[in-house]
Amino acid sequence: MFPPAPSPDVQRATGTYPIRFEDLSQDGRVHLEPIVASIDAAIWRPMLGKSAVSHALHADGVRPVFTRLALEVGPARLTLGEVLTAEGVYEIAHEPDGQGGAKRMFLNMWTTIGVEPSKHRAERASVGRLFAEHQLTRPHAPPGERRVVKLPGNEPLPRAEYVSPRHESLLDLAADREWLEPQLHEDAMPIRFGLSHTDINQHVNSLVYPRLFGDAALRRFDSLGAPTRTLACRLCIAFRKPFFAGDASRIALRAYREPASGELGAVGTFASVEGGEAARPHVYVDLRFSRG
Numbered sequence: 150m151f152p153p154a155p156s157p158d159v160q161r162a163t164g165t166y167p168i169r170f171e172d173l174s175q176d177g178r179v180h181l182e183p184i185v186a187s188i189d190a191a192i193w194r195p196m197l198g199k200s201a202v203s204h205a206l207h208a209d210g211v212r213p214v215f216t217r218l219a220l221e222v223g224p225a226r227l228t229l230g231e232v233l234t235a236e237g238v239y240e241i242a243h244e245p246d247g248q249g250g251a252k253r254m255f256l257n258m259w260t261t262i263g264v265e266p267s268k269h270r271a272e273r274a275s276v277g278r279l280f281a282e283h284q285l286t287r288p289h290a291p292p293g294e295r296r297v298v299k300l301p302g303n304e305p306l307p308r309a310e311y312v313s314p315r316h317e318s319l320l321d322l323a324a325d326r327e328w329l330e331p332q333l334h335e336d337a338m339p340i341r342f343g344l345s346h347t348d349i350n351q352h353v354n355s356l357v358y359p360r361l362f363g364d365a366a367l368r369r370f371d372s373l374g375a376p377t378r379t380l381a382c383r384l385c386i387a388f389r390k391p392f393f394a395g396d397a398s399r400i401a402l403r404a405y406r407e408p409a410s411g412e413l414g415a416v417g418t419f420a421s422v423e424g425g426e427a428a429r430p431h432v433y434v435d436l437r438f439s440r441g
Contacts, residue, residue, distance in 0.1 A: 177226030191237025
């Protein structure tokens with residue numbers, strides 16, 4: 150779920166950002182969104198925003214698009230007015246094509262988020278951590294020209310190698326879990342995406358899916374007689390294909406329990422309604438919850 154982070158100090162930085170009212174649950178733990186915001190504070194602003202390679206990619210029409218996110222919420226209980234500190238590192242990597250070139254190129258990011266000691270807090274507290282996989286692509290180019298297999302100019306192929314896990318692996322049962330039901334169950338509420346779900350990349354924003362999936366998981370827990378006073382605290386999500394404004398989707402999910410902790414979770418998919426029952430999912434999700 151969390152691949153090991155690289156070590157070069159030249160690609161490591163620290164940034165701070167404030168807690169907003171909507172970032173906190175009623176018990177003071179953070180929601181998923183402020184964990185994702187750490188990459189702006191610790192990677193985009195202090196490092197990639199000043200990187201010559203990043204500027205060259207942008208000028209060439211190349212954009213890093215989320216293809217996988219893994220994150221978890223830490224135990225810290227926060228109050229409004231506290232400031233988060235994020236430590237970040239990034240790496241440009243390639244998937245080898247077996248002939249000395251690249252099949253795909255990735256911009257991967259890792260962050261750890263905490264809150265520093267203060268007069269209200271004796272020691273640093275863990276807020277969460279994140280891994281973000283981005284595939285480099287030209288989203289506005291013709292279909293045959295979107296994949297990026299080299300860096301612009303005379304930049305050499307990055308030395309780091311990376312192969313993204315199978316999307317379907319998120320639906321597998323981990324060794325420390327047990328299913329609460331025998332198969333995937335289709336949620337009763339189909340989704341129709343609107344412009345309010347989209348971002349400037351012209352498709353549904355990556356953080357819309359965890360929110361919708363979390364709602365579906367709570368409905369499923371309730372139907373199975375399981376508690377719903379829970380907080381979404383550990384997410385892994387893989388994006389195979391985007392949805393757009395006007396598209397319709399259905400969620401299929403399967404609930405599980407971790408016997409050692411009693412915590413609940415669900416795995417599942419977002420698939421196109423127009424594609425019929427055989428449509429291959431666009432998005433794959435594993436979302437675990439912690440009791441309140």
